[in-house]
Amino acid sequence: MSDGMDNPVVTILGGHLVDPAAGVDAPADLRIENGRIARVTAPGALPREGQVIDAAGRHVLPGLIDTHAHLREPGHEHKGTVADAAFQAAMGGITCLFAMPNTDPVCDSRAVCEMVINRARQTGAVRVLPVGAMTRGMENRVLSEMGELAACGCPALADAWAPIESSQMFRRALEYARGVGLPVITVPQDLGLSADGVMHEGDVATRLGLAGIPAASEEISVARAIALAELAGCRLHIAPITTAGSVRLVADARRRGLDVSAGTAPHYLHLTDAALIGYATAAKVYPPLRPRTDLEALRAAVADGTVSVLSSCHAPHADYEKAVEFSLAPFGMAGLSTALSLTLLLVKEGVLPLSSAVARWTHGPREVFALADAGTLAEGSPADLTIVDLSSTWEITPRAVAGHGLSTPWLGQTLPGRVCQTLLGGKIVHDSQRSTAVPPHHPEDAVHHA
Amino acid sequence: MSAVATDTGAATATFGKDLLGLKDLSAVAVTALLDTAEGFLEVGTRSVKKVPALRGRTVVNLFYEPSTRTRTSFELAAKRLSADVLNITVNASSVVKGEGLIDTARNIEAMNVDTVVIRHAAAGAPQLLAENLQSHVINAGDGAHEHPTQGLLDLFTMRRALGRVKGLTVVIVGDIAHSRVARSGLIGLTKLGAHVRLVGPPTMIPMGIERLAETPGSVRVGHDLDAALAGADVLMPLRLQLERQGAPLFPGKREYALRYGIDQRRLSLAPGAIVMHPGPINRGVEIAHDVADGERSVILGQVTHGVAVRMAVLYHYSGGQGELA
Numbered sequence: 001m002s003d004g005m006d007n008p009v010v011t012i013l014g015g016h017l018v019d020p021a022a023g024v025d026a027p028a029d030l031r032i033e034n035g036r037i038a039r040v041t042a043p044g045a046l047p048r049e050g051q052v053i054d055a056a057g058r059h060v061l062p063g064l065i066d067t068h069a070h071l072r073e074p075g076h077e078h079k080g081t082v083a084d085a086a087f088q089a090a091m092g093g094i095t096c097l098f099a100m101p102n103t104d105p106v107c108d109s110r111a112v113c114e115m116v117i118n119r120a121r122q123t124g125a126v127r128v129l130p131v132g133a134m135t136r137g138m139e140n141r142v143l144s145e146m147g148e149l150a151a152c153g154c155p156a157l158a159d160a161w162a163p164i165e166s167s168q169m170f171r172r173a174l175e176y177a178r179g180v181g182l183p184v185i186t187v188p189q190d191l192g193l194s195a196d197g198v199m200h201e202g203d204v205a206t207r208l209g210l211a212g213i214p215a216a217s218e219e220i221s222v223a224r225a226i227a228l229a230e231l232a233g234c235r236l237h238i239a240p241i242t243t244a245g246s247v248r249l250v251a252d253a254r255r256r257g258l259d260v261s262a263g264t265a266p267h268y269l270h271l272t273d274a275a276l277i278g279y280a281t282a283a284k285v286y287p288p289l290r291p292r293t294d295l296e297a298l299r300a301a302v303a304d305g306t307v308s309v310l311s312s313c314h315a316p317h318a319d320y321e322k323a324v325e326f327s328l329a330p331f332g333m334a335g336l337s338t339a340l341s342l343t344l345l346l347v348k349e350g351v352l353p354l355s356s357a358v359a360r361w362t363h364g365p366r367e368v369f370a371l372a373d374a375g376t377l378a379e380g381s382p383a384d385l386t387i388v389d390l391s392s393t394w395e396i397t398p399r400a401v402a403g404h405g406l407s408t409p410w411l412g413q414t415l416p417g418r419v420c421q422t423l424l425g426g427k428i429v430h431d432s433q434r435s436t437a438v439p440p441h442h443p444e445d446a447v448h449h450a
Numbered sequence: 451m452s453a454v455a456t457d458t459g460a461a462t463a464t465f466g467k468d469l470l471g472l473k474d475l476s477a478v479a480v481t482a483l484l485d486t487a488e489g490f491l492e493v494g495t496r497s498v499k500k501v502p503a504l505r506g507r508t509v510v511n512l513f514y515e516p517s518t519r520t521r522t523s524f525e526l527a528a529k530r531l532s533a534d535v536l537n538i539t540v541n542a543s544s545v546v547k548g549e550g551l552i553d554t555a556r557n558i559e560a561m562n563v564d565t566v567v568i569r570h571a572a573a574g575a576p577q578l579l580a581e582n583l584q585s586h587v588i589n590a591g592d593g594a595h596e597h598p599t600q601g602l603l604d605l606f607t608m609r610r611a612l613g614r615v616k617g618l619t620v621v622i623v624g625d626i627a628h629s630r631v632a633r634s635g636l637i638g639l640t641k642l643g644a645h646v647r648l649v650g651p652p653t654m655i656p657m658g659i660e661r662l663a664e665t666p667g668s669v670r671v672g673h674d675l676d677a678a679l680a681g682a683d684v685l686m687p688l689r690l691q692l693e694r695q696g697a698p699l700f701p702g703k704r705e706y707a708l709r710y711g712i713d714q715r716r717l718s719l720a721p722g723a724i725v726m727h728p729g730p731i732n733r734g735v736e737i738a739h740d741v742a743d744g745e746r747s748v749i750l751g752q753v754t755h756g757v758a759v760r761m762a763v764l765y766h767y768s769g770g771q772g773e774l775a
Binding site for chain 1: 473550551552570572573574575577578592593594595596630633656657658659661662
């Protein structure tokens with residue numbers, strides 16, 4: 001192995017550190033030893049020792065925690081693999097990734113959990129935490145073995161894309177989850193009301209002649225989840241929420257002191273249902289893109305912290321699956337590589353300050369999911385971090401989405417905030433200078449050549 | 451060319467590669483298509499019902515939904531223009547499992563086809579096709595999106611029966627939410643300056659439909675048919691999709707006929723109005739037997755006009771030239 005891998009000391013000099021969990025937003029130098037943050041000091045206090053990264057003019061952030069991604073492996077590898085996701089995550093400054101359980105087989109057992117964790121370890125580029133299914137096979141008939149899932153390292157349980165229609169079953173799942181100490185992530189949707197809808201129900205759907213999904217489908221489900229979480233005493237994370245009504249429900253629950261949090265994804269903060277005009281399947285997602293009024297309410301909620309977590313909702317598909325009639329196209333877009341840039345675009349547009357934006361990806365999920373080892377660069381923490389040039393831009397190419405160009409509405413567009421380097425455990429797993437790099441699951445690529 | 455005055459004067463119309471919807475057409479282009487159809491109407495009355503305008507061209511009718519009327523109309527229109535016609539009917543149930551739309555279309559195009567006429571249950575399917583083919587694409591109805599040639603033949607029929615479109619008041623009754631006929635109708639009508647009243651139970655009125663109007667304020671929505679009939683020039687009941695009964699859009703045929711059926715009593719509330727219907731009709735449901743066959747019905751005229759209008763569309767969208775009629 002080469003120098004970068006062998007040298008345990010890395011020094012990052014001249015950058016501006018934003019670490020909301022530690023309350024830092026100031027110029028700082030960092031020293032990494034043995035994969036952890038050894039020292040955080042005022043500029044100029046550290047010797048140029050070991051591998052030196054010049055971060056002058058750049059921002060140093062804790063590696064992002066993405067609490068909602070569909071890695072597609074096992075079972076749907078034509079849509080994506082753990083290695084693809086690791087590559088895109090590193091490119092997007094994400095170092096900790098929650099893998100949603102709707103794979104094939106479903107992540108409801110130690111075997112699948114460990115398989116996903118091991119695949120991620122092989123890439124060496126991102127830490128993957130598999131989210132366990134709430135019910136066996138996500139069939140909503142029998143509870144999953146939540147105790148073992150917790151023991152395997154699952155940070156949470158989820159019902160992603162297979163809502164538990166029986167309120168009694170949902171209640172029991174929440175109660176049992178409380179007993180094993182895991183929070184629950186619920187994707188709010190009322191299947192009966194969503195029915196055969198393929199986009200938000202409103203003027204644009206009427207114009208396109210497409211079946212609509214009303215905002216009420218989400219809001220009914222948010223209201224039910226809050227009531228049941230209160231009954232069960234379980235910690236509940238509702239994500240993604242996308243409507244003004246959901247924001248009001250979550251804000252009310254939090255005001256009442258319930259252990260309820262909410263998340264959303266950057267695309268809901270930038271795109272409205274108008275993005276679907278022309279039958280753009282790249283922007284067909286679930287929950288659907290909403291009108292401007294919802295987008296504005298959601299932006300305000302992210303700014304004021306009612307929505308304390310952002311996640312990518314990364315859900316890629318093969319191009320041939322997206323190049324079909326709109327109503328037949330699957331829901332979902334790729335989001336790992338663009339998540340940070342789209343968040344920085346919010347900062348640029350004055351929606352929220354940089355420190356709050358970073359908090360939604362670091363401090364926020366760290367708190368909600370009680371992650372001791374992620375989301376901060378305080379001394380002693382793992383050296384999982386990303387270095388970003390806020391003044392630079394980059395173009396979204398098919399490579400940035402692992403070849404699935406029809407899974408991003410930003411293909412060919414330019415976004416702010418190029419990720420210069422991403423470090424995992426003190427090792428460089430992404431370096432924008434190496435533009436011809438092959439994905440980092442090839443070991444020789446996970447090395448920095450200064 | 452025709453004795454009927456155009457609504458928009460003599461400005462030059464331009465046509466794109468494809469006809470995906472009336473939304474994309476200027477009022478001038480709509481009027482030009484109607485004018486061309488006037489010329490073609492006469493061809494159907496000759497003993498030799500053929501002109502050489504599209505001789506040597508190939509038109510494919512690619513139908514993913516069962517349709518007798520529209521497919522036959524397009525087929526006759528193409529044949530009367532001397533084009534070669536190929537009909538392909540794809541079983542809807544094989545769509546998901548079978549070959550994808552783009553692959554099917556590319557295979558057809560590989561046989562050097564000039565124009566593809568597509569009917570599909572999925573809104574937007576013609577656009578997908580148009581983006582992937584060099585051939586001209588004509589939308590023969592896509593889901594609940596548009597049915598532009600139906601919209602044109604309705605305008606054509608009104609213009610012939612009432613002498614104009616501008617200023618008319620047209621009442622469209624029924625399941626607006628699932629109707630491409632209603633959408634193309636209201637877009638075309640408001641483009642040419644007509645007023646549209648949409649009537650049906652709230653379950654059948656889609657959110658924001660009045661904002662599809664080309665002129666703000668020219669579309670109004672109501673739920674009481676009797677109240678909407680005063681001053682109407684055209685009554686257009688839509689076909690009730692009986693399979694949606696209890697779906698739960700409406701309680702049943704009987705209640706629907708009582709509240710929204712066009713019968714003689716209702717006809718008397720709109721003296722002078724003509725009655726149109728896109729077909730096929732459910733007698734005794736959305737339209738009474740004696741209204742459908744009555745003297746104010748122009749329903750069969752619509753079918754005759756459909757061929758002429760589709761000849762005009764094929765002519766303008768298949769690169770036709772020379773002798774028109």
